[in-house]
Amino acid sequence: MSYDPQPEASHYVAGGYIEDTGGAPLEVVYPFTGARIARLHCATDRVIELALASALEAQEVWAAMSGTERGRVLRRAADIMRGRNRELSELETRDTGKPLQETLVADATSGADALEYFGGLAATLTGEHIPLGTDWAYTMREPLGLCVGIGAWNYPTQIACWKAAPALACGNAMVFKPSEETPLSALKVAEILTEAGAPPGLFNVVQGGGDVGAALVADARVAKVSLTGSVPTGRRVYAAAAERIKHVTMELGGKSPLLVFDDADVEDAVGGAILGNFYSSGQVCSNGTRVFVQRGLRERFLRRLSERLEAGVVMGDPLDEATNIGPLVSAAQRDKVMGYIRQGAREGARLIHGGTAGPGPGFFVAPTVFADVTDDMVIAREEIFGPVMAVLDFDTEEEAVARANATPFGLSAGVFTRDIARAHRVIGRLHAGSCFINSYNDAPVEVPFGGVKASGVGRENAKAAIEHYSQLKSVYVRMGAVEAPF
Numbered sequence: 001m002s003y004d005p006q007p008e009a010s011h012y013v014a015g016g017y018i019e020d021t022g023g024a025p026l027e028v029v030y031p032f033t034g035a036r037i038a039r040l041h042c043a044t045d046r047v048i049e050l051a052l053a054s055a056l057e058a059q060e061v062w063a064a065m066s067g068t069e070r071g072r073v074l075r076r077a078a079d080i081m082r083g084r085n086r087e088l089s090e091l092e093t094r095d096t097g098k099p100l101q102e103t104l105v106a107d108a109t110s111g112a113d114a115l116e117y118f119g120g121l122a123a124t125l126t127g128e129h130i131p132l133g134t135d136w137a138y139t140m141r142e143p144l145g146l147c148v149g150i151g152a153w154n155y156p157t158q159i160a161c162w163k164a165a166p167a168l169a170c171g172n173a174m175v176f177k178p179s180e181e182t183p184l185s186a187l188k189v190a191e192i193l194t195e196a197g198a199p200p201g202l203f204n205v206v207q208g209g210g211d212v213g214a215a216l217v218a219d220a221r222v223a224k225v226s227l228t229g230s231v232p233t234g235r236r237v238y239a240a241a242a243e244r245i246k247h248v249t250m251e252l253g254g255k256s257p258l259l260v261f262d263d264a265d266v267e268d269a270v271g272g273a274i275l276g277n278f279y280s281s282g283q284v285c286s287n288g289t290r291v292f293v294q295r296g297l298r299e300r301f302l303r304r305l306s307e308r309l310e311a312g313v314v315m316g317d318p319l320d321e322a323t324n325i326g327p328l329v330s331a332a333q334r335d336k337v338m339g340y341i342r343q344g345a346r347e348g349a350r351l352i353h354g355g356t357a358g359p360g361p362g363f364f365v366a367p368t369v370f371a372d373v374t375d376d377m378v379i380a381r382e383e384i385f386g387p388v389m390a391v392l393d394f395d396t397e398e399e400a401v402a403r404a405n406a407t408p409f410g411l412s413a414g415v416f417t418r419d420i421a422r423a424h425r426v427i428g429r430l431h432a433g434s435c436f437i438n439s440y441n442d443a444p445v446e447v448p449f450g451g452v453k454a455s456g457v458g459r460e461n462a463k464a465a466i467e468h469y470s471q472l473k474s475v476y477v478r479m480g481a482v483e484a485p486f
């Protein structure tokens with residue numbers, strides 16, 4: 001590591017770092033060693049007020065610029081971010097514990113994609129002309145105003161950019177609160193936007209936990225709240241936003257099904273299940289953690305899965321690029337995941353691989369596979385958010401679809417089969433927002449991402465996100481006399 005992860009100050013407001021040591025201390029721990037790497041302070045009321053006020057001011061300036069000018073700033077930010085990818089990836093690895101092998105390709109790069117994509121769209125956000133005989137109407141696509149973004153700890157840079165890029169492209173300003181577990185990289189996103197030419201205050205970062213998030217959501221000047229987090233938090237934030245009829249985007253948790261039929265390519269299906277359960281040590285909301293395998297393929301699937309885990313897992317120092325499994329974000333998350341593993345064993349699931357914590361002081365959990373899991377087991381019902389795969393058996397397509405849908409969540413779903421008609425038929429019947437055929441967990445910026453049912457409201461990425469950061473104004477234009485009844 002070539003630099004100190006300790007930022008200049010805790011918050012980024014009005015185009016620069018600010019500190020208020022009156023806020024509760026916020027310790028940042030490297031999940032590989034458990035050692036403190038930075039010390040920040042939670043935002044005080046004063047910091048929150050400064051952030052909101054400066055965002056309101058910046059928004060007016062920003063919205064008055066042309067889409068082309070706004071887009072140029074975002075695309076410049078994308079280039080700066082790509083140029084600093086290694087440094088940003090190392091910081092992300094320190095903050096989250098995710099292997100550098102991953103952060104080099106999935107965090108700042110994904111953030112840069114969002115800035116580039118929405119930078120490109122900014123100039124195209126127009127209304128329409130509606131002819132009505134001699135009269136006519138037109139629509140204008142307007143920004144919402146001041147948006148609040150609240151992040152989870154698994155993809156701090158990506159989450160900040162997936163929210164900021166469409167918000168700013170539409171002419172909004174944002175106050176972003178990262179997860180208190182991973183507060184560092186959003187500050188870099190703010191620095192980069194300033195360097196790219198964003199007006200001071202356009203994108204502010206304030207630190208803190210749920211209370212700081214709640215204060216932002218409650219503020220009457222905030223027009224929209226976009227949260228990435230768990231379903232219980234989503235429920236609270238959605239309710240608070242409803243008090244003032246605010247717009248919301250809710251990217252929440254899941255317990256997604258991955259259906260593997262007898263005719264699937266077993267290597268691809270195993271690969272999909274690995275990507276959909278163990279990437280980022282399983283701390284991915286869209287993970288396909290209920291792997292339904294048709295009975296005829298089950299033993300081969302489990303054998304190849306075990307062999308590939310046995311031969312392929314490199315658990316260790318996340319800054320070593322050979323490492324492909326890092327620690328979980330915190331000791332608390334490790335303990336929670338280990339609790340689920342014990343629960344799975346108690347409920348009678350068959351442990352095929354892993355099941356242990358460690359090694360060392362880091363918050364590791366070995367990639368874990370349970371077979372013979374049944375729908376009623378807790379490990380098949382609750383989001384674990386760790387490297388725990390539940391393999392369930394099924395006989396018929398009808399049965400698999402019904403069981404896959406029997407969950408309050410609906411974020412993602414996948415199907416592995418060589419039968420193209422079945423693939424589309426099954427996907428058509430699954431209740432999920434982000435689906436995959438013979439693949440799992442791809443999330444390019446061009447494709448809408450988000451859930452149905454308890455997994456969320458709204459979509460991130462793609463043109464769909466524009467709908468969630470802008471509103472239409474309709475203007476009726478009468479060309480003739482007004483004929484009033486009296």
Ligand SMILES: NC(=O)C1=CN([C@@H]2O[C@H](COP(=O)(O)OP(=O)(O)OC[C@H]3O[C@@H](n4cnc5c(N)ncnc54)[C@H](O)[C@@H]3O)[C@@H](O)[C@H]2O)C=CC1
Pocket residue numbers: 150151152153154155177178179180208209210211212213214215217228229230231232233234236237250251252253254284285286383385411451455456
């Ligand atoms: N659908 C998606 O796109 C994604 C969803 N997630 C979900 O996030 C969860 C894991 O992340 P965590 O950080 O543990 O989630 P969390 O729900 O505990 O916290 C999320 C964020 O909300 C804030 N918060 C908590 N209470 C609040 C309140 N009352 N008002 C305003 N803000 C509040 C937290 O400080 C944090 O920044 C998992 O359930 C996962 O599935 C994670 C990544 C992506």
